[in-house]
Amino acid sequence: MNLGLTGGIASGKTTVLKMFKELGCKTLDCDKIAREAVLPRTPGLKEIVKIFGKKILKKNGSLNRLLKSLSFLKRIYKT
Numbered sequence: 001m002n003l004g005l006t007g008g009i010a011s012g013k014t015t016v017l018k019m020f021k022e023l024g025c026k027t028l029d030c031d032k033i034a035r036e037a038v039l040p041r042t043p044g045l046k047e048i049v050k051i052f053g054k055k056i057l058k059k060n061g062s063l064n065r066l067l068k069s070l071s072f073l074k075r076i077y078k079t
Contacts, residue, residue, distance in 0.1 A: 038063045 005020075007013045013031075021027050037044040040061040048056060048063065058064050 005013055005016055017027055017029060036042075038048060039045065045063055056064055
């Protein structure tokens with residue numbers, strides 16, 4: 001059986017995922033994978049910078065996660 005766990009910000013997804021792990025379930029944390037895909041010097045982050053410019057970065061070179069959500073709106077609405 002495969003299950004998907006979804007929910008909004010602060011809805012308890014991480015807590016429930018942890019509970020599944022404790023029960024011995026195999027889990028896949030897509031939030032973690034998404035964060036790793038945009039770490040500094042990764043191809044994912046380089047592509048985002050190519051599209052939106054360096055203004056999307058924090059001073060330390062990491063992705064500004066607040067601006068990340070704004071960037072997707074920009075892409076959808078092409079503003």
